Amino acid sequence: MSTLILSEHDNQSLKPVTLSLISAAQAIGGEIDLLVAGNNCDAVAEAAAQIGGVRKVILADHAAYAHQLAENVSKLVAELAQGYSHVLAPGTTTGKNILPRVAALLGVNQLSDIISVESADTFKRPIYAGNAIARVKSSDPIKVMTVRGTAFDAADATGGNANIERCTRVHQHTDIEFVGEALASSDRPELTAASTVISGGRGLGNGENFEMLYRLADKLGAAVGASRAAVDAGFVPNDMQVGQTGKMVAPELYIAVGISGAIQHLAGMKDSKVIVAVNKDEEAPIFQIADYSLVGDLFDAVPELEQRV
Amino acid sequence: MKILVAVKRVIDYNVKVRVKADCSDVDLANVKMALNPFCEIAVEEAIRLKESGQAQEIVVVSIGSKACQEQLRTALALGADRAIQVEAPDNLAPLSIARILKQVAQEESADLILLGKQSIDADNNQTGQMLAALMDRPQATFASEVQVEGGSLRVTREIDGGLQTLSMQLPAVVTTDLRLNEPRYASLPNIMKAKRKPLEVKTPEELGAEVTNGVELLGVEAPAERQAGIRVSSVEELVDKLRNEAKVLA
Numbered sequence: 001m002s003t004l005i006l007s008e009h010d011n012q013s014l015k016p017v018t019l020s021l022i023s024a025a026q027a028i029g030g031e032i033d034l035l036v037a038g039n040n041c042d043a044v045a046e047a048a049a050q051i052g053g054v055r056k057v058i059l060a061d062h063a064a065y066a067h068q069l070a071e072n073v074s075k076l077v078a079e080l081a082q083g084y085s086h087v088l089a090p091g092t093t094t095g096k097n098i099l100p101r102v103a104a105l106l107g108v109n110q111l112s113d114i115i116s117v118e119s120a121d122t123f124k125r126p127i128y129a130g131n132a133i134a135r136v137k138s139s140d141p142i143k144v145m146t147v148r149g150t151a152f153d154a155a156d157a158t159g160g161n162a163n164i165e166r167c168t169r170v171h172q173h174t175d176i177e178f179v180g181e182a183l184a185s186s187d188r189p190e191l192t193a194a195s196t197v198i199s200g201g202r203g204l205g206n207g208e209n210f211e212m213l214y215r216l217a218d219k220l221g222a223a224v225g226a227s228r229a230a231v232d233a234g235f236v237p238n239d240m241q242v243g244q245t246g247k248m249v250a251p252e253l254y255i256a257v258g259i260s261g262a263i264q265h266l267a268g269m270k271d272s273k274v275i276v277a278v279n280k281d282e283e284a285p286i287f288q289i290a291d292y293s294l295v296g297d298l299f300d301a302v303p304e305l306e307q308r309v
Numbered sequence: 310m311k312i313l314v315a316v317k318r319v320i321d322y323n324v325k326v327r328v329k330a331d332c333s334d335v336d337l338a339n340v341k342m343a344l345n346p347f348c349e350i351a352v353e354e355a356i357r358l359k360e361s362g363q364a365q366e367i368v369v370v371s372i373g374s375k376a377c378q379e380q381l382r383t384a385l386a387l388g389a390d391r392a393i394q395v396e397a398p399d400n401l402a403p404l405s406i407a408r409i410l411k412q413v414a415q416e417e418s419a420d421l422i423l424l425g426k427q428s429i430d431a432d433n434n435q436t437g438q439m440l441a442a443l444m445d446r447p448q449a450t451f452a453s454e455v456q457v458e459g460g461s462l463r464v465t466r467e468i469d470g471g472l473q474t475l476s477m478q479l480p481a482v483v484t485t486d487l488r489l490n491e492p493r494y495a496s497l498p499n500i501m502k503a504k505r506k507p508l509e510v511k512t513p514e515e516l517g518a519e520v521t522n523g524v525e526l527l528g529v530e531a532p533a534e535r536q537a538g539i540r541v542s543s544v545e546e547l548v549d550k551l552r553n554e555a556k557v558l559a
Contacts, residue, residue: 253551
Protein backbone atom coordinates (compact mmCIF):
# COMPACT_ATOMS: atom_id res chain seq x y z
CA MET A 1 0.00 0.00 0.00
CA SER A 2 1.13 3.51 -0.74
CA THR A 3 -0.44 6.95 -0.68
CA LEU A 4 0.16 9.93 -2.92
CA ILE A 5 -0.73 13.27 -1.34
CA LEU A 6 -1.34 16.40 -3.37
CA SER A 7 0.23 19.08 -1.22
CA GLU A 8 -1.36 22.49 -0.71
CA HIS A 9 0.90 25.52 -1.17
CA ASP A 10 1.17 28.96 -2.75
CA ASN A 11 4.48 28.28 -4.55
CA GLN A 12 6.29 29.76 -1.55
CA SER A 13 5.25 27.85 1.52
CA LEU A 14 3.62 24.56 2.30
CA LYS A 15 0.17 24.97 3.90
CA PRO A 16 -0.28 23.33 7.31
CA VAL A 17 -3.28 21.31 6.08
CA THR A 18 -0.76 19.10 4.24
CA LEU A 19 0.50 17.91 7.65
CA SER A 20 -3.01 16.79 8.60
CA LEU A 21 -3.12 14.74 5.41
CA ILE A 22 0.10 13.01 6.43
CA SER A 23 -1.70 11.89 9.61
CA ALA A 24 -4.63 10.60 7.56
CA ALA A 25 -2.20 8.70 5.31
CA GLN A 26 -0.44 7.25 8.36
CA ALA A 27 -3.81 6.00 9.63
CA ILE A 28 -4.29 4.23 6.28
CA GLY A 29 -0.79 2.74 6.46
CA GLY A 30 1.93 2.12 3.88
CA GLU A 31 4.41 4.44 2.17
CA ILE A 32 3.67 8.14 1.78
CA ASP A 33 4.78 10.29 -1.16
CA LEU A 34 4.07 13.98 -1.55
CA LEU A 35 3.45 15.72 -4.86
CA VAL A 36 4.36 19.38 -5.08
CA ALA A 37 2.98 20.76 -8.35
CA GLY A 38 3.58 24.44 -8.91
CA ASN A 39 5.93 26.99 -10.38
CA ASN A 40 9.23 28.10 -8.84
CA CYS A 41 8.26 26.12 -5.80
CA ASP A 42 11.58 24.57 -4.74
CA ALA A 43 11.18 25.95 -1.23
CA VAL A 44 7.89 24.08 -0.91
CA ALA A 45 9.45 20.81 -1.99
CA GLU A 46 12.28 21.32 0.47
CA ALA A 47 9.82 21.90 3.31
CA ALA A 48 7.86 18.82 2.22
CA ALA A 49 11.03 16.72 2.31
CA GLN A 50 11.53 17.65 5.98
CA ILE A 51 8.24 16.13 7.08
CA GLY A 52 8.69 12.96 9.11
CA GLY A 53 7.47 9.74 7.49
CA VAL A 54 7.59 10.90 3.88
CA ARG A 55 9.28 8.46 1.47
CA LYS A 56 9.80 10.89 -1.40
CA VAL A 57 8.70 14.23 -2.73
CA ILE A 58 7.74 14.51 -6.37
CA LEU A 59 8.34 18.03 -7.66
CA ALA A 60 6.57 19.10 -10.85
CA ASP A 61 7.73 22.64 -11.48
CA HIS A 62 6.27 24.36 -14.53
CA ALA A 63 4.31 27.49 -15.43
CA ALA A 64 1.37 25.24 -16.35
CA TYR A 65 0.97 24.37 -12.66
CA ALA A 66 1.54 27.89 -11.30
CA HIS A 67 -2.12 28.55 -10.43
CA GLN A 68 -3.21 24.99 -9.67
CA LEU A 69 -5.47 24.92 -12.72
CA ALA A 70 -7.52 21.74 -12.38
CA GLU A 71 -7.31 20.93 -16.10
CA ASN A 72 -3.51 20.67 -15.91
CA VAL A 73 -2.82 19.40 -12.40
CA SER A 74 -5.47 16.66 -12.59
CA LYS A 75 -3.79 15.04 -15.58
CA LEU A 76 -0.44 15.10 -13.83
CA VAL A 77 -1.90 13.54 -10.67
CA ALA A 78 -3.83 10.90 -12.63
CA GLU A 79 -0.67 9.92 -14.46
CA LEU A 80 1.37 9.71 -11.24
CA ALA A 81 -1.43 7.90 -9.38
CA GLN A 82 -0.80 4.62 -11.18
CA GLY A 83 0.73 2.23 -8.69
CA TYR A 84 -0.64 3.97 -5.60
CA SER A 85 -3.47 2.51 -3.54
CA HIS A 86 -4.63 5.90 -2.25
CA VAL A 87 -4.56 9.46 -3.56
CA LEU A 88 -5.36 12.25 -1.11
CA ALA A 89 -5.91 15.98 -1.43
CA PRO A 90 -7.07 18.46 1.20
CA GLY A 91 -10.73 19.44 1.26
CA THR A 92 -9.84 23.01 0.35
CA THR A 93 -11.21 24.83 -2.70
CA THR A 94 -8.04 23.75 -4.54
CA GLY A 95 -8.38 20.09 -3.58
CA LYS A 96 -12.12 20.05 -4.29
CA ASN A 97 -11.49 21.62 -7.67
CA ILE A 98 -8.79 19.21 -8.81
CA LEU A 99 -9.38 15.81 -7.25
CA PRO A 100 -12.76 14.84 -8.80
CA ARG A 101 -11.14 15.33 -12.19
CA VAL A 102 -8.38 12.93 -11.13
CA ALA A 103 -10.95 10.35 -10.05
CA ALA A 104 -12.87 10.68 -13.32
CA LEU A 105 -9.68 10.32 -15.37
CA LEU A 106 -8.85 7.17 -13.40
CA GLY A 107 -12.42 5.89 -13.79
CA VAL A 108 -12.94 5.58 -10.04
CA ASN A 109 -15.24 7.18 -7.49
CA GLN A 110 -14.12 9.83 -5.07
CA LEU A 111 -14.85 10.07 -1.36
CA SER A 112 -15.21 13.70 -0.30
CA ASP A 113 -14.11 15.22 2.96
CA ILE A 114 -13.31 12.11 4.99
CA ILE A 115 -13.09 12.71 8.74
CA SER A 116 -11.97 9.27 9.91
CA VAL A 117 -10.02 6.28 8.65
CA GLU A 118 -11.56 2.98 9.83
CA SER A 119 -9.37 0.78 7.65
CA ALA A 120 -7.60 0.98 4.30
CA ASP A 121 -10.93 0.84 2.47
CA THR A 122 -13.48 2.10 4.99
CA PHE A 123 -13.90 5.73 5.95
CA LYS A 124 -16.31 8.10 7.62
CA ARG A 125 -17.54 11.29 6.03
CA PRO A 126 -20.17 13.87 6.92
CA ILE A 127 -23.32 14.17 4.82
CA TYR A 128 -26.31 16.54 5.03
CA ALA A 129 -24.14 19.41 6.32
CA GLY A 130 -22.72 17.20 9.06
CA ASN A 131 -26.15 16.21 10.38
CA ALA A 132 -25.28 12.59 9.67
CA ILE A 133 -22.03 10.70 9.37
CA ALA A 134 -21.78 8.04 6.68
CA ARG A 135 -19.55 4.98 6.92
CA VAL A 136 -18.50 4.08 3.42
CA LYS A 137 -16.44 1.30 1.90
CA SER A 138 -14.64 1.74 -1.39
CA SER A 139 -13.91 -1.20 -3.69
CA ASP A 140 -12.14 0.95 -6.29
CA PRO A 141 -8.55 -0.10 -7.11
CA ILE A 142 -7.31 3.41 -6.28
CA LYS A 143 -9.04 5.23 -3.46
CA VAL A 144 -9.25 8.90 -4.35
CA MET A 145 -10.28 11.06 -1.40
CA THR A 146 -10.37 14.61 -0.14
CA VAL A 147 -9.65 14.93 3.57
CA ARG A 148 -11.07 17.39 6.05
CA GLY A 149 -7.91 18.83 7.58
CA THR A 150 -9.47 19.76 10.92
CA ALA A 151 -10.41 16.12 11.56
CA PHE A 152 -6.79 14.97 11.71
CA ASP A 153 -3.92 16.15 13.90
CA ALA A 154 -1.01 17.79 12.14
CA ALA A 155 1.99 15.49 11.69
CA ASP A 156 5.46 16.64 12.66
CA ALA A 157 6.81 19.09 10.08
CA THR A 158 10.36 17.98 10.77
CA GLY A 159 12.33 14.81 11.33
CA GLY A 160 12.36 13.63 7.76
CA ASN A 161 14.88 13.77 4.96
CA ALA A 162 13.09 12.56 1.86
CA ASN A 163 14.50 12.60 -1.65
CA ILE A 164 13.13 15.17 -4.06
CA GLU A 165 12.42 13.63 -7.42
CA ARG A 166 11.75 15.96 -10.34
CA CYS A 167 8.88 15.19 -12.67
CA THR A 168 9.11 16.91 -16.04
CA ARG A 169 5.73 15.91 -17.44
CA VAL A 170 3.81 18.97 -18.55
CA HIS A 171 0.07 19.06 -19.13
CA GLN A 172 -1.29 22.29 -20.46
CA HIS A 173 -4.90 22.63 -21.54
CA THR A 174 -5.05 25.22 -24.29
CA ASP A 175 -8.64 26.32 -23.67
CA ILE A 176 -8.22 27.73 -20.19
CA GLU A 177 -6.29 30.72 -18.99
CA PHE A 178 -5.63 32.24 -15.60
CA VAL A 179 -6.64 35.91 -15.65
CA GLY A 180 -6.00 37.08 -12.12
CA GLU A 181 -6.85 36.80 -8.50
CA ALA A 182 -7.79 39.05 -5.64
CA LEU A 183 -6.41 37.46 -2.51
CA ALA A 184 -7.10 38.77 0.92
CA SER A 185 -3.88 39.76 2.64
CA SER A 186 -3.82 39.68 6.38
CA ASP A 187 -1.24 39.52 9.13
CA ARG A 188 -3.60 37.43 11.19
CA PRO A 189 -3.35 33.63 11.19
CA GLU A 190 -5.17 31.64 8.55
CA LEU A 191 -8.76 30.76 9.49
CA THR A 192 -8.41 27.02 9.16
CA ALA A 193 -5.11 26.88 11.03
CA ALA A 194 -5.72 29.42 13.83
CA SER A 195 -6.02 28.22 17.41
CA THR A 196 -8.52 30.98 18.15
CA VAL A 197 -11.22 32.16 15.75
CA ILE A 198 -13.59 35.08 16.26
CA SER A 199 -16.53 35.19 13.87
CA GLY A 200 -19.07 37.90 13.29
CA GLY A 201 -22.60 37.60 11.98
CA ARG A 202 -25.45 39.76 10.84
CA GLY A 203 -25.60 41.22 14.36
CA LEU A 204 -22.50 43.28 13.58
CA GLY A 205 -24.71 45.45 11.38
CA ASN A 206 -22.05 46.52 8.86
CA GLY A 207 -18.48 45.97 7.70
CA GLU A 208 -17.03 48.83 9.75
CA ASN A 209 -18.12 47.18 12.98
CA PHE A 210 -15.91 44.19 12.15
CA GLU A 211 -13.02 46.48 13.20
CA MET A 212 -14.03 45.65 16.75
CA LEU A 213 -13.44 41.96 16.06
CA TYR A 214 -10.13 42.66 14.33
CA ARG A 215 -8.88 44.54 17.39
CA LEU A 216 -9.89 41.71 19.70
CA ALA A 217 -8.36 39.19 17.29
CA ASP A 218 -5.05 41.03 17.24
CA LYS A 219 -4.92 40.94 21.00
CA LEU A 220 -5.64 37.20 21.07
CA GLY A 221 -3.59 36.26 18.01
CA ALA A 222 -6.82 35.04 16.47
CA ALA A 223 -8.24 34.76 12.96
CA VAL A 224 -11.51 36.46 12.04
CA GLY A 225 -14.34 34.64 10.30
CA ALA A 226 -17.94 35.41 9.43
CA SER A 227 -21.31 33.79 8.97
CA ARG A 228 -22.86 33.43 5.53
CA ALA A 229 -25.37 36.15 6.46
CA ALA A 230 -22.55 38.64 7.05
CA VAL A 231 -20.86 37.71 3.76
CA ASP A 232 -24.12 37.81 1.79
CA ALA A 233 -24.87 41.24 3.27
CA GLY A 234 -21.51 42.43 1.93
CA PHE A 235 -19.97 43.19 5.35
CA VAL A 236 -16.87 41.12 4.60
CA PRO A 237 -15.41 39.11 1.68
CA ASN A 238 -16.26 35.48 0.92
CA ASP A 239 -12.92 34.08 2.06
CA MET A 240 -14.00 34.74 5.66
CA GLN A 241 -17.09 32.52 5.51
CA VAL A 242 -17.25 29.68 8.00
CA GLY A 243 -19.81 26.98 7.34
CA GLN A 244 -21.05 24.10 5.21
CA THR A 245 -20.10 25.83 1.98
CA GLY A 246 -17.35 28.02 3.41
CA LYS A 247 -14.42 27.01 5.55
CA MET A 248 -14.39 24.26 8.14
CA VAL A 249 -12.65 25.32 11.33
CA ALA A 250 -11.95 23.50 14.59
CA PRO A 251 -9.87 25.83 16.78
CA GLU A 252 -9.22 25.55 20.51
CA LEU A 253 -11.46 28.57 21.05
CA TYR A 254 -14.26 29.81 18.79
CA ILE A 255 -16.02 33.05 19.65
CA ALA A 256 -19.28 33.63 17.78
CA VAL A 257 -20.37 37.24 17.92
CA GLY A 258 -23.83 38.26 16.72
CA ILE A 259 -24.30 34.92 14.98
CA SER A 260 -27.68 33.22 15.43
CA GLY A 261 -26.32 29.79 14.55
CA ALA A 262 -27.93 28.60 11.32
CA ILE A 263 -27.31 24.90 10.79
CA GLN A 264 -25.04 25.69 7.80
CA HIS A 265 -22.82 27.77 10.06
CA LEU A 266 -22.74 25.20 12.87
CA ALA A 267 -21.59 22.60 10.33
CA GLY A 268 -18.41 24.61 9.85
CA MET A 269 -17.42 25.18 13.49
CA LYS A 270 -19.06 22.71 15.85
CA ASP A 271 -15.90 20.64 16.17
CA SER A 272 -14.18 23.56 17.92
CA LYS A 273 -12.93 22.64 21.37
CA VAL A 274 -14.47 25.54 23.28
CA ILE A 275 -17.30 27.62 21.85
CA VAL A 276 -18.28 31.03 23.18
CA ALA A 277 -21.39 32.78 21.91
CA VAL A 278 -22.34 36.41 22.39
CA ASN A 279 -25.83 37.28 21.21
CA LYS A 280 -28.59 39.54 22.43
CA ASP A 281 -31.29 37.00 21.47
CA GLU A 282 -31.37 34.42 24.25
CA GLU A 283 -33.28 32.02 21.95
CA ALA A 284 -30.47 31.99 19.36
CA PRO A 285 -29.68 28.38 18.33
CA ILE A 286 -25.95 29.05 18.76
CA PHE A 287 -26.50 28.90 22.53
CA GLN A 288 -27.54 25.25 22.25
CA ILE A 289 -24.02 24.23 21.32
CA ALA A 290 -21.96 26.92 23.06
CA ASP A 291 -19.90 26.06 26.14
CA TYR A 292 -20.15 29.63 27.40
CA SER A 293 -23.11 31.77 26.49
CA LEU A 294 -23.32 35.47 27.08
CA VAL A 295 -26.69 37.06 26.44
CA GLY A 296 -26.13 40.73 25.83
CA ASP A 297 -25.27 43.52 23.47
CA LEU A 298 -22.16 42.67 21.48
CA PHE A 299 -21.32 46.36 21.15
CA ASP A 300 -20.77 46.43 24.91
CA ALA A 301 -19.36 42.94 25.32
CA VAL A 302 -16.68 42.92 22.60
CA PRO A 303 -14.87 46.12 23.70
CA GLU A 304 -15.01 44.95 27.31
CA LEU A 305 -13.64 41.56 26.30
CA GLU A 306 -10.83 43.31 24.45
CA GLN A 307 -9.92 45.19 27.61
CA ARG A 308 -10.03 42.17 29.88
CA VAL A 309 -7.99 39.67 27.89
CA MET B 310 -25.37 29.44 -27.18
CA LYS B 311 -27.15 26.39 -25.85
CA ILE B 312 -27.11 25.75 -22.12
CA LEU B 313 -27.57 22.44 -20.37
CA VAL B 314 -28.41 22.69 -16.67
CA ALA B 315 -28.19 19.58 -14.51
CA VAL B 316 -30.41 19.61 -11.41
CA LYS B 317 -30.99 17.32 -8.45
CA ARG B 318 -33.97 16.54 -6.26
CA VAL B 319 -32.91 16.68 -2.61
CA ILE B 320 -34.37 17.04 0.84
CA ASP B 321 -35.67 20.59 1.41
CA TYR B 322 -32.97 22.62 3.12
CA ASN B 323 -35.32 23.56 5.97
CA VAL B 324 -36.00 19.95 6.95
CA LYS B 325 -34.19 18.58 9.98
CA VAL B 326 -32.36 15.44 8.88
CA ARG B 327 -32.86 12.30 10.97
CA VAL B 328 -30.95 9.04 10.89
CA LYS B 329 -33.12 5.90 10.57
CA ALA B 330 -33.52 3.83 13.73
CA ASP B 331 -31.56 0.93 12.19
CA CYS B 332 -28.75 3.33 11.18
CA SER B 333 -28.89 2.11 7.57
CA ASP B 334 -29.39 5.57 6.08
CA VAL B 335 -31.02 8.94 6.55
CA ASP B 336 -34.82 8.81 6.85
CA LEU B 337 -36.33 10.35 3.73
CA ALA B 338 -39.84 8.90 4.13
CA ASN B 339 -42.51 11.60 3.85
CA VAL B 340 -40.08 14.50 4.05
CA LYS B 341 -40.41 17.55 1.85
CA MET B 342 -38.20 17.41 -1.23
CA ALA B 343 -37.05 20.35 -3.33
CA LEU B 344 -34.68 21.52 -6.02
CA ASN B 345 -31.13 21.58 -4.61
CA PRO B 346 -30.40 25.26 -3.74
CA PHE B 347 -27.17 25.39 -5.78
CA CYS B 348 -29.02 23.88 -8.78
CA GLU B 349 -31.63 26.60 -8.42
CA ILE B 350 -28.83 29.16 -8.77
CA ALA B 351 -27.61 27.33 -11.90
CA VAL B 352 -31.08 27.46 -13.43
CA GLU B 353 -31.36 31.17 -12.61
CA GLU B 354 -28.00 31.92 -14.22
CA ALA B 355 -29.06 30.12 -17.40
CA ILE B 356 -32.29 32.11 -17.51
CA ARG B 357 -30.42 35.40 -17.08
CA LEU B 358 -28.06 34.49 -19.93
CA LYS B 359 -31.08 33.77 -22.11
CA GLU B 360 -32.88 36.95 -21.07
CA SER B 361 -29.81 39.01 -21.96
CA GLY B 362 -29.77 37.43 -25.43
CA GLN B 363 -26.58 35.45 -24.90
CA ALA B 364 -28.23 32.05 -24.83
CA GLN B 365 -30.91 30.72 -27.13
CA GLU B 366 -32.05 27.52 -25.47
CA ILE B 367 -32.00 26.06 -21.96
CA VAL B 368 -32.29 22.31 -21.52
CA VAL B 369 -32.61 21.03 -17.98
CA VAL B 370 -31.72 17.45 -17.06
CA SER B 371 -32.11 15.39 -13.92
CA ILE B 372 -31.05 11.82 -13.22
CA GLY B 373 -33.20 9.77 -10.91
CA SER B 374 -36.55 8.10 -10.42
CA LYS B 375 -39.75 9.57 -11.82
CA ALA B 376 -40.17 11.77 -8.75
CA CYS B 377 -37.45 14.11 -10.03
CA GLN B 378 -39.84 15.21 -12.79
CA GLU B 379 -41.30 17.48 -10.12
CA GLN B 380 -38.01 19.39 -9.91
CA LEU B 381 -37.71 19.42 -13.71
CA ARG B 382 -41.17 21.05 -13.86
CA THR B 383 -39.97 23.61 -11.32
CA ALA B 384 -37.01 24.44 -13.56
CA LEU B 385 -39.35 24.68 -16.57
CA ALA B 386 -41.62 27.01 -14.61
CA LEU B 387 -38.62 29.19 -13.80
CA GLY B 388 -37.76 29.50 -17.49
CA ALA B 389 -36.01 26.42 -18.92
CA ASP B 390 -37.28 25.45 -22.39
CA ARG B 391 -37.38 21.69 -22.16
CA ALA B 392 -36.44 18.87 -19.82
CA ILE B 393 -34.88 15.43 -19.85
CA GLN B 394 -35.29 12.88 -17.09
CA VAL B 395 -32.76 10.06 -17.17
CA GLU B 396 -34.48 7.19 -15.39
CA ALA B 397 -32.05 5.73 -12.84
CA PRO B 398 -31.78 4.89 -9.15
CA ASP B 399 -31.82 7.98 -6.91
CA ASN B 400 -28.50 7.27 -5.21
CA LEU B 401 -26.12 7.04 -8.17
CA ALA B 402 -22.57 8.15 -7.40
CA PRO B 403 -21.20 11.32 -9.05
CA LEU B 404 -19.00 9.34 -11.46
CA SER B 405 -22.02 7.59 -12.98
CA ILE B 406 -23.98 10.85 -13.03
CA ALA B 407 -21.08 12.55 -14.82
CA ARG B 408 -20.91 9.73 -17.40
CA ILE B 409 -24.62 10.10 -18.12
CA LEU B 410 -24.38 13.90 -18.30
CA LYS B 411 -21.49 13.65 -20.75
CA GLN B 412 -23.69 11.66 -23.14
CA VAL B 413 -26.57 14.12 -22.74
CA ALA B 414 -24.26 17.10 -23.28
CA GLN B 415 -22.89 15.55 -26.46
CA GLU B 416 -26.33 14.63 -27.79
CA GLU B 417 -27.51 18.16 -27.15
CA SER B 418 -24.28 19.81 -28.36
CA ALA B 419 -24.40 22.05 -25.29
CA ASP B 420 -21.98 24.99 -25.23
CA LEU B 421 -22.26 25.66 -21.54
CA ILE B 422 -23.10 23.14 -18.85
CA LEU B 423 -24.21 24.66 -15.57
CA LEU B 424 -24.45 22.72 -12.31
CA GLY B 425 -24.66 23.49 -8.62
CA LYS B 426 -21.31 23.14 -6.89
CA GLN B 427 -22.68 20.47 -4.57
CA SER B 428 -25.93 18.90 -3.50
CA ILE B 429 -26.94 19.48 0.10
CA ASP B 430 -27.62 15.79 0.72
CA ALA B 431 -24.39 13.95 -0.11
CA ASP B 432 -22.23 17.13 -0.05
CA ASN B 433 -19.91 15.52 -2.60
CA ASN B 434 -18.94 18.51 -4.73
CA GLN B 435 -17.70 16.28 -7.57
CA THR B 436 -20.11 16.01 -10.48
CA GLY B 437 -19.19 19.16 -12.42
CA GLN B 438 -15.47 18.50 -12.15
CA MET B 439 -15.88 14.86 -13.20
CA LEU B 440 -18.03 15.85 -16.15
CA ALA B 441 -15.46 18.41 -17.31
CA ALA B 442 -12.69 15.80 -17.01
CA LEU B 443 -14.63 13.16 -18.98
CA MET B 444 -15.27 15.76 -21.72
CA ASP B 445 -11.69 17.06 -21.45
CA ARG B 446 -13.12 20.59 -21.24
CA PRO B 447 -12.34 23.57 -18.98
CA GLN B 448 -14.20 24.06 -15.72
CA ALA B 449 -14.97 26.95 -13.42
CA THR B 450 -16.15 25.70 -10.07
CA PHE B 451 -17.64 27.85 -7.26
CA ALA B 452 -18.55 30.64 -9.68
CA SER B 453 -19.64 34.00 -8.31
CA GLU B 454 -19.71 35.85 -11.64
CA VAL B 455 -20.10 34.59 -15.21
CA GLN B 456 -19.55 36.78 -18.26
CA VAL B 457 -19.89 35.62 -21.86
CA GLU B 458 -17.41 37.14 -24.30
CA GLY B 459 -18.10 35.72 -27.74
CA GLY B 460 -17.03 32.09 -27.73
CA SER B 461 -15.40 32.32 -24.36
CA LEU B 462 -16.33 32.77 -20.73
CA ARG B 463 -14.79 34.89 -18.04
CA VAL B 464 -15.65 33.46 -14.64
CA THR B 465 -14.85 34.70 -11.15
CA ARG B 466 -14.55 31.92 -8.61
CA GLU B 467 -14.73 31.93 -4.84
CA ILE B 468 -11.56 30.28 -3.52
CA ASP B 469 -10.22 29.91 0.02
CA GLY B 470 -7.90 32.90 -0.28
CA GLY B 471 -10.36 35.25 -2.02
CA LEU B 472 -11.41 35.43 -5.66
CA GLN B 473 -9.88 34.01 -8.83
CA THR B 474 -10.74 34.91 -12.41
CA LEU B 475 -10.38 32.46 -15.29
CA SER B 476 -11.01 32.78 -19.00
CA MET B 477 -12.02 29.70 -20.98
CA GLN B 478 -13.19 28.59 -24.40
CA LEU B 479 -16.60 27.02 -24.77
CA PRO B 480 -17.78 24.34 -24.35
CA ALA B 481 -17.15 24.56 -20.63
CA VAL B 482 -18.55 23.43 -17.31
CA VAL B 483 -19.46 25.96 -14.62
CA THR B 484 -20.57 25.12 -11.08
CA THR B 485 -22.37 27.75 -9.05
CA ASP B 486 -21.63 29.19 -5.64
CA LEU B 487 -24.07 30.96 -3.35
CA ARG B 488 -23.42 34.51 -4.41
CA LEU B 489 -23.72 34.07 -8.18
CA ASN B 490 -27.30 35.31 -8.17
CA GLU B 491 -30.53 35.27 -6.22
CA PRO B 492 -33.01 32.87 -7.80
CA ARG B 493 -36.48 34.12 -8.69
CA TYR B 494 -39.77 32.53 -7.74
CA ALA B 495 -41.92 30.89 -10.39
CA SER B 496 -45.15 32.75 -11.15
CA LEU B 497 -48.45 30.89 -11.25
CA PRO B 498 -48.97 31.42 -15.00
CA ASN B 499 -45.46 30.08 -15.62
CA ILE B 500 -46.13 27.06 -13.41
CA MET B 501 -49.20 26.34 -15.55
CA LYS B 502 -47.26 26.87 -18.78
CA ALA B 503 -44.48 24.56 -17.56
CA LYS B 504 -46.89 21.64 -17.57
CA ARG B 505 -47.06 21.84 -21.35
CA LYS B 506 -43.33 22.19 -21.97
CA PRO B 507 -41.64 19.06 -23.38
CA LEU B 508 -40.21 16.52 -20.92
CA GLU B 509 -38.43 13.55 -22.40
CA VAL B 510 -37.51 10.37 -20.52
CA LYS B 511 -34.33 8.48 -21.38
CA THR B 512 -32.31 5.65 -19.85
CA PRO B 513 -28.56 5.36 -19.27
CA GLU B 514 -28.55 2.38 -21.67
CA GLU B 515 -30.12 4.43 -24.47
CA LEU B 516 -27.51 7.09 -23.86
CA GLY B 517 -24.71 4.52 -23.80
CA ALA B 518 -23.53 5.55 -20.35
CA GLU B 519 -21.90 3.08 -18.00
CA VAL B 520 -23.36 3.04 -14.49
CA THR B 521 -21.13 1.57 -11.80
CA ASN B 522 -20.82 1.81 -8.07
CA GLY B 523 -17.57 1.32 -6.27
CA VAL B 524 -18.72 2.75 -2.97
CA GLU B 525 -20.90 0.90 -0.50
CA LEU B 526 -22.78 2.70 2.25
CA LEU B 527 -22.21 0.59 5.37
CA GLY B 528 -24.26 2.75 7.67
CA VAL B 529 -25.14 6.19 8.88
CA GLU B 530 -24.87 7.57 12.39
CA ALA B 531 -25.95 10.77 14.06
CA PRO B 532 -23.05 13.09 14.80
CA ALA B 533 -21.81 13.44 18.35
CA GLU B 534 -24.17 15.93 19.97
CA ARG B 535 -22.69 18.93 21.65
CA GLN B 536 -24.31 19.76 24.94
CA ALA B 537 -25.16 23.34 25.75
CA GLY B 538 -22.77 24.69 28.36
CA ILE B 539 -23.40 27.39 30.87
CA ARG B 540 -24.70 30.95 30.81
CA VAL B 541 -22.29 33.55 32.05
CA SER B 542 -23.68 36.80 33.38
CA SER B 543 -20.82 39.13 32.50
CA VAL B 544 -17.73 39.51 30.36
CA GLU B 545 -15.71 39.34 33.57
CA GLU B 546 -17.15 35.92 34.39
CA LEU B 547 -16.60 34.79 30.80
CA VAL B 548 -12.93 35.73 30.85
CA ASP B 549 -12.51 34.04 34.23
CA LYS B 550 -14.07 30.80 32.91
CA LEU B 551 -11.96 30.86 29.75
CA ARG B 552 -8.82 31.36 31.78
CA ASN B 553 -9.36 29.08 34.74
CA GLU B 554 -11.90 26.48 33.67
CA ALA B 555 -11.44 25.98 29.91
CA LYS B 556 -7.81 27.15 30.05
CA VAL B 557 -7.92 28.53 26.52
CA LEU B 558 -6.82 32.03 27.47
CA ALA B 559 -3.41 32.87 28.76
